[in-house]
Amino acid sequence: MTLNSSQDPVIKRQKLETSSSSPKKKELIVNFFIQSSLTSQSSGLWSFPGDKSRNYKKLSYWTDLAKKAEDNGINSIFIADVLGPYDQYKGPGNFEVGVKAGTQHPGIEPSIPISAMAAVTKSLGFGITFSTISEHPYLFARRLSSLDHFTDGRVGWNIVSSYLQSASSNLLNGAKLADKPTRYKMTDEYVQVVNELLLSSFRKDSILVDEDSKTYADPKLVRRIDFDGEYYTVPGPAYTEPSPQGIPVLFQAGQSPSGLELAAKHAEVVFMNGADTQLVKSRVAKLKEIAVKRYNRDPENLKVIYFAFVIVAETEEKAWEKYENYAAHADPEGALALVGGWTGIDFSIYDDDVDLTQVENVSHRELVKNFSKKIYKPGQPINKKQFAKFVSVKGSADLIIGSVEDVIEQLIEKVEVLGIDGFNFAPVTVPESYDDIIEYILPKLKERGYFSGKYKVPGGTLRENLHGKKGQNFFPEDHPNFNYRWTDGTREEFTTKLAHHKEFLRKQGDLDLGTEVFHDLAYKDRP
DSSP states (O other): OOOOTTTOHHHHHHHHHHHHHSOOOOOOEEEEEEESBSOSSSTTGGGSTTOOGGGTTSHHHHHHHHHHHHHTTOOEEEEEOOSSOOOOTTOSSOOHHHHHHTSSOSBOOTTTTHHHHHHTOSSOEEEEEEETTSSOHHHHHHHHHHHHHHTTSOEEEEEEOOOOHHHHHHHTTTOOOOOHHHHHHHHHHHHHHHHHHHHHSBOTTOEEEETTTTEEEOGGGBOOOOEEOSSOEEOOOOSSOOOTTSSOEEEEOOOSHHHHHHHHHHOSEEEEOOSOHHHHHHHHHHHHHHHHHHHOOOGGGSEEEEEEEEEEESSHHHHHHHHHHHHHHSOHHHHHHHHHHHHOOOGGGSOTTSOGGGOSOHHHHHHHHHHTTTTOOTTOOOOHHHHHHHHHHHTTSEEEEEEHHHHHHHHHHHHHHHOOOEEEEEOSSTTHHHHHIIIIIHHHHHHTTSOOSSOSSTTOOHHHHHHTOTTOOSOOTTSTTGGGSOOSSOHHHHHHHHHHHHHHHHHHHOSOTTTHHHHTTTOOOOO
């Protein structure tokens, strides 16, 4: 059999090497990041004059943002979510600091506003975070497919396995979260169940809507999936009929060894985070290496989006003035509650005047340096108050700050050095941060040829606009999940074919996530 360029692993490796050594100018994917709660990562800044994030409970808050995003050619609005309070600071179990500051708690269920946002837009996509511990995959598959129907195929699923014990306690009958490798193995199986329910239950042409014979769906073209795994037993078939994309676009944000393995197998869009340029660059390269070597994927079909806060003004001095103004309204203790939830580190154990860059615990001091890169100079002490102030504005994301030209240069450098495909811009305040991106950043990116402000497929699905190809509603052919879709043949024929494909995937990648697979790839994770 002769392979075309999209199937040939040698050509794919050549593409990987070319893209990492001599990146070319590309049109960027630009997303707006928002949380399904009072704030995203800027602690306490709901109190900033003019901030409207306290209106997160009103549909107009979401529909206004959707219309603004589409008017300016934003690819999608990415809605983050957590399922419990941050309770590690002054803890464990103490949620009072986080609740007082409104640090991602309380919040709403993130899929609720989506239909309303879709109703006032035509091309804007929506990425929504759903944890695999939040509900059974059979029920979740119905939710996901319903969203794809009601948005005309403009939705994506950000696959997460949760990290807060407060969420686990409420959702798993008081049980603790499994260790990370186990969580990712469970998540991998969860995604497999959703894949089979949405893609393998109904043959592509099973919906007839034949009034004469009173046949809505041909029952011979509907099958049970009879999934019997280590963690889930789901007979099927799915409750919902095939949606415009078959399955929504798959997003993933894990950056640990297990997370990169899962992303290389399933994700179409991967979110990267962190101010350490070399670390992020190595993660991007490793992600694509795994995708190519283990799953024979085309690295150009795996999009990487960088998480960033932007504070921009006419001059660098004014930008730092803006930062100081934000910091004056922020809640530093709320920020430490967030850090505790993200990392499990309770910084209340340190006195206010202790230099956190010199503490005995290596992971603690390295985390402080990494989170504080924009203000930290080697040898400079950072006490808890200084650390909390900085994190209270920019959270865990990279802070890109300066004049318009300086910020543009920083963004372009990220694209060229890291090999990323776009940005997930998070707000310090709402809507001011989005308005600054629209006023200052997007016009300059257009001038440089990195952003058109137009949808490549107006009125198209999220996947069509992600790849810029009309008709690309389903996974590209090189995606490991492509063969889950029942397109032709009898039940028996497809069941046999699918069993062979699942066995192939098992041999390719279903090792102990985070261990064996990374020995031969020489991956080294860092704090």
